[in-house]
Amino acid sequence: MVSTKHTLVALVEDKPGVLNRMVSLFRRRNFNIESIAVGSSEMSNFSRITFVVDGSPTMVEQVRKQLMGKVVEVVKVTDITDKNIVIRELALIKIKAPSSARSEIIQIVDIFHAEIVDVTQEYLTIEITGPEDKIESLLDLLKPFGIKELARTGRIAMTCGTLVDEE
Amino acid sequence: MKLTGAQILCESLLKEGVDVLFGYPGGVVLPLFDTFPQYPALRHILVRHEQGAAHAADGYARATGKVGVCLATSGPGATNLVTGIANAHLDSVPMVAITGQVARSFIGKDAFQEVDITGITLPITKHNFLVMEAGQIAQAVKEAFYLARSGRPGPVLIDIPKDVFIEQAEFNYPAKVNLPGYNPTVQGHPAQIKKAAEMINNACQKPLIIAGRGVAISGAFNELKQLAETAHIPVITTLLGIGCFPESHTLSYGMLGMHGTAYANWAVSDADLVIAIGMRMDDRATSKFNEFAPAARIIHIDIDPAEIGKNVRVDVPIVGDIKKVLIPLIKLVKSNQHVEWIAQLDAWRKKAPMVSSRIKNSKVLLPQYVVHKIYEITRGNAIVVAGVGQNQMWAAQHFWYDQPNSFITSGGLGTMGYELPASMGVKVGCPDETVWCIAGDGGFQMTLHELATLVQDKIGVKIAILNNGCLGMVRQWQELFYQKNYVDTPLSCPDFVKLADAYGIPALRVSTSQQVVPAIKKAMATDGPFLIEFVVAPEENVYPMVPPGEALSKVLLEPEKEVHVWSQQNTP
Known part of the structure; x- marks a missing residue:
């Protein structure tokens, strides 16, 4: 599978350690994070994070599912690479x-x-x-x-x- | 009324239905231990090493289906739990681990017995908490138990600083959890269930069910049986799925994978439809991922969406709780017959039976014979807790398990030394069941200190050590794949009978087949713990075997040969 740049957007609870948990999942999958930007979202107590990662579509999908399912504070992760953005x-x-x-x-x-x-x-x-x-x-x-x-x-x-x- | 943090923790544990904790005291958890006498309903079992506490909580959880709880102090106490937590994580065992932490003002200052245990356990827990105020303990406990037991279960750690145990706060046990990011999918998607049913009804001649531990976790034993019987589909299981389908059932064909039955592995390779239920396509079960079930379409049912398509391609994924998926699926599945396919499996079973004539007629004492006699004498009415390695595979192969959770073993992590502390937890959780711990001489020496716990807390585990004087599974790999270069696999051991005697546990040594039955009967007739050392053939190998990295169809059968007895045997 060809490796391409993916943009993932995550909505997460604003709690200590959340970013660490997410980044640790990328590390375990041996993903290189090209960039990461964190800031507040439209809801108080929730942050929105933009990740840019390199990987095949199946690998990125696996990480997306792992982030959603395994990090309790993560509400939603979307791969918006192929959308009008x-x-x-x-x-x-x-x-x-x-x-x-x-x-x-x-x-x-x-x-x-x-x-x-x-x-x-x-x-x-x-x-x-x-x-x-x-x-x-x-x-x-x-x-x-x-x-x-x-x-x-x-x-x-x-x-x-x-x-x-x-x- | 205000309570201390320690009291709030105890009250919260009682609210969660906890009746036993396995743990070990130490500096920062002293305020908690000081509180225990006020809560006699919480039984604390003092282990001899914190790893034992984690494994005991794990065994307790697997046998009872309840959340197991272990407890340790900060620093080394917490790090000693790590192997046990990782073990529970890989096998989806509901567990809550409670650790003490240094006082809040010392955190981050490399204080005495300080480690960042929430950091250390981040990749091996489902979630963890560092609770910084007594007023937050109740909420953390509520959420920890909810997370541990719901969805795909797993271990959750709660780290509490020493001064938080002492701090006072109002105690109100929360009615609800506040976890907006945690919503496991429980109900299967109806369209996917319908698609699966159509495939089962109309599009297969050679269907096969592979059942994993998810069936037991979900309590879907009866639903699985109903599905298999209605559609007339043979069932094989993973190692941890053993007992999810009665092994004495005519549709049961044993375990798949590296040391699964030949007929189960052949069936996977020949099937045209695989229904994988509550299993995660582990590499020991599937072997070569891209040659797994090459002729089959695959329906994969699991509660964890991240398991779908992770290792093996899938045609119909269904995310949901197994029971909640199987109930509507059964309604759509038509009664069917697969007579030819079943006849094929039966012919394979006849060609490569699990119990060969060599095993039946052996003149030397074979480990398989020991396991089988334990089965016969208990009539299968026992919970078997096995170690890791050859003893584990023989315990899986030569005992027929008809009940879920009647075979308990470390699957994912493969933790040698799991068996004794885990069997302790099993017996505490199920005091009326017969619990047999089947150990190897290697693994047993990793955690044998828990013999003292068995005695102090009167835990009546029966222990069978299959002593072959070596690290058998590693030796088998050296024999088969490293030109018999037996590096560091022969190992000496203490006189296990004298050792048991030193701990105050009655014991016997058995070295001939004739002594096996009387020894097992003696163990069963004796109250409390009992240990039998079986001096077994040292070069016995586990077969069938799929060589690592090969497709399941390449399963090797037992070669026709005599068993050689080593000249320099290390056992006394």
Whole structure:
């Protein structure tokens, strides 16, 4: 079976140790988690987690069932890979920006609808939001200037329209 | 009125119907032990090692169907439970393990006897709790018992810091659990049940039922029998499914798998429809996954959706409680006859009987003979608790079990040393039953300290040690797959009769076939525990055998050969 990237969205109780239990299940199946993003959901006391994992459809389905059935605090896990979804990620990029390069960098930032959130004599810090490929493209263009520091949130995702991930 | 955390725990255990705990005291659980005299309805059995407590709770749970409870202190007490908890986890045994933890202010500071037991047991429990306030103990106990016994059962651990036992809180036992993420599917999907019924009614000539422990857990013994009889379908079982269908029934064809009967394995390989009920397609049962039941369509019924399609392909999955699935299924299944198929199975059974003429006519004492005599003398009215290895397979093969939970053994984890402490728990749970512990000389030496518990708590387990002077199953693999390179399998043992005597347990040594029956009868006639050491043929192997990784159809039959007796026997 071909290994492909899957986006799983989980609704879980907001209790200590839940993330540990879930991640431990991935580890036991020898799954590499590419990214994981956790935050509150529309309901108090419940969190929504977005996992991106690599694996064959049967392996991912097995992990999905294990998460649902074996981790008591997990309410629902959906593989939304093949659905019509909105994907977003946020990245903060600190880049070397001597005065000679500054205007070129600002042009690139504008083209990507990114934002400069901090400026010093030597460095600019850029914030960009979007699907991963957009962030990758920006990084490719900025690399020649020298990336000092990079932080990415990992993917969050949601199904489009009236669909909710529980369906 | 306010109670202490320790009192709240005891009250909550009583609310859950607990009557016995297997445990061991220590520093942080002292406030709890100090409270026990106020609760005489909670019997505490002091084991000699915490592993014994976990296995005893496991045996108790399997034999009674109730939740078994074990108890240990923090640190080493808790880690000693780990093997027993993992054992219960793999065999879906309802168990609640209670551990003490260091006081709240010490947690995370590497305090004396501190381990992160909720972290350690995370992958081997169904769920676990670290209770940080006395006011939360009742809710944790309620949820722990609910989780342990419902859905696919399993062990749940509750970790309680020392000062939480002392802290006072109001005691109100909750009426409900609050587990929004836990909703096991109990009712089978009607469309799937209908599909399965159609397949059974119209689309098979060679159907076969494989029954697992899920049948016993669900209490679906009668429903399984009704299904098999109505549709005239032969039944084989997994190791843990033994007893879920009466082995003396004409439709029973024994166990499948690595040491299953040849005819059961041939039947799987030839069947055109397999109905797998309450079993998880374990590799010891199915052997090579992608050559399992090659000619069959597969209906798989299990309460755990994660087991469906995990190892073996499935055509009709049904998720649900076995009994709740079988009841509507039986209503849709038509009365049928599979005369030719049954005749085929009978012919196979005749060709490769479980009890060969060599075993019947052996001049040396064979372990199979011992097991069979225990069966004859008890007339099958006993609960047999076996260890792991050759003794376990002979106990499975040469005793005919007609009742669910009458054969108790460590299947998934394969824990040597399970037998003695587990049989202790079985006897405590079923004091009126005859309980035979069938052990090997290797496994017995792992947990023999529990002989002292048998004496102190007057637990009348009958012990049969099949002593072949070696780690028999490992030796068998060395013989067959490692060119007889017997590395570290011959092992010495104490004089078991003197050992039993030192503990105050009457004992006999038997080394000829003629002595077997009188010894077993003596054990049965003696009140309390009794030990018999059977000095058996050391190089006896377990057959049939499916070589590891091969398809079930490649099952090897017993070779025609004489049994050789080792010259340098290690037994006294």
